[in-house]
Amino acid sequence: MPLPPLDSTRWQSPVRAFAWGVSAVTSTVLALVLFATYLGIGALAHDSHFSLLWALLSTLLIWAGPAQIILISTLGSGATVLQAAVAVTLSAIRLFPMVVSVLPLLRTPQTKRRHLVLATHFIAVTLWVECYRLLPQVPRERRIAFVHGLGCGLVLVCLTATALGYGLAANLPQLFAAAILLLTPLAFLLSTARNSKQLSDILALVLGLALYPVVAAFNTGVDILISGVAAGTVAYGAHWWRKRA
Amino acid sequence: MSGFVGDWHALLILVVAGFLPNEVWRMVGLWFGGGVDEGSEVLVWVRAVATAILAGVIAQILVQPPGALASVPDWLRHGAVAAGVVVFLATKRSIFAGVLCGEIVMVAGKWWLG
Numbered sequence: 229m230p231l232p233p234l235d236s237t238r239w240q241s242p243v244r245a246f247a248w249g250v251s252a253v254t255s256t257v258l259a260l261v262l263f264a265t266y267l268g269i270g271a272l273a274h275d276s277h278f279s280l281l282w283a284l285l286s287t288l289l290i291w292a293g294p295a296q297i298i299l300i301s302t303l304g305s306g307a308t309v310l311q312a313a314v315a316v317t318l319s320a321i322r323l324f325p326m327v328v329s330v331l332p333l334l335r336t337p338q339t340k341r342r343h344l345v346l347a348t349h350f351i352a353v354t355l356w357v358e359c360y361r362l363l364p365q366v367p368r369e370r371r372i373a374f375v376h377g378l379g380c381g382l383v384l385v386c387l388t389a390t391a392l393g394y395g396l397a398a399n400l401p402q403l404f405a406a407a408i409l410l411l412t413p414l415a416f417l418l419s420t421a422r423n424s425k426q427l428s429d430i431l432a433l434v435l436g437l438a439l440y441p442v443v444a445a446f447n448t449g450v451d452i453l454i455s456g457v458a459a460g461t462v463a464y465g466a467h468w469w470r471k472r473a
Numbered sequence: 474m475s476g477f478v479g480d481w482h483a484l485l486i487l488v489v490a491g492f493l494p495n496e497v498w499r500m501v502g503l504w505f506g507g508g509v510d511e512g513s514e515v516l517v518w519v520r521a522v523a524t525a526i527l528a529g530v531i532a533q534i535l536v537q538p539p540g541a542l543a544s545v546p547d548w549l550r551h552g553a554v555a556a557g558v559v560v561f562l563a564t565k566r567s568i569f570a571g572v573l574c575g576e577i578v579m580v581a582g583k584w585w586l587g
Binding site for chain 1: 479500535
């Protein structure tokens with residue numbers, strides 16, 4: 229469904245702007261990827277022995293797929309709460325530049341910080357990408373309402389997928405349950421590869437994949453952190469060195 | 474309802490180790506983000522480390538698979554992901570085609586093995 233033109237009177241009501249935001253969910257192929265990803269997260273939560281409420285709250289409150297699988301798989305493989313929290317915190321730093329780059333698109337001179345709190349919570353990689361694509365077609369004074377709608381729509385899609393994945397993992401034959409669990413590494417690997425534009429990002433992805441099995445052989449308990457920080461730093465080093473040369 | 478809710482301890486851990494670390498970084502962006510340059514070197518490093526941590530978790534799921542995924546032999550799991558990556562690259566980076574191909578390879582392989 230195409231959005232109305234910028235000067236249309238249909239943008240006058242914030243409620244309608246919210247509704248346009250919700251319906252924009254159907255216009256993006258990323259919603260399909262997100263649905264597959266959260267099917268996988270629901271299944272992963274089930275097979276790591278978390279409750280359905282836990283899985284749904286993780287989607288609603290964390291609202292960042294990578295952080296959710298890091299939390300589920302570290303806790304599920306016996307890491308301490310502190311180790312899991314450190315790994316999640318490091319992965320969550322990447323939300324900071326996203327927030328910094330999206331908020332100027334939403335602000336008007338009259339906007340107060342508290343008006344942006346909910347929109348800020350919704351910011352994660354999908355919303356970040358979609359804001360760049362869609363917000364130029366939305367009048368500035370309706371953008372917060374639009375993003376609230378888009379965020380609610382995406383959260384609803386993901387909550388549905390989480391519950392469905394959880395239920396399927398519990399009830400399907402082993403072959404199909406395995407297929408749903410495989411969605412997580414596949415979808416994350418490919419969507420991260422797609423979002424990797426710079427040399428440092430691509431290197432970090434490849435080195436991170438290669439280094440983890442090596443570090444895991446030492447069973448340090450903080451394998452993910454060691455391999456992640458090491459691979460990321462080497463990748464950054466390569467970027468720095470190439471820029472200097 | 475205890476099956477739906479699970480134990481309260483796990484929900485507390487969700488808030489402390491999952492919700493707060495993410496929300497804090499979002500709110501830091503909201504409060505102090507005005508002066509940070511999006512292309513700064515620190516953020517390049519941050520993104521590289523975040524990407525590598527996620528890559529490590531992907532590797533962890535493949536190397537030490539949870540639940541039902543452990544019933545699939547190692548070579549088939551890795552082969553399915555490799556096939557997905559090849560198709561992804563061959564189709565001008567279509568996530569959909571890559572995921573679909575990886576899934577088909579794994580399901581067909583497992584079915585063929587019986």
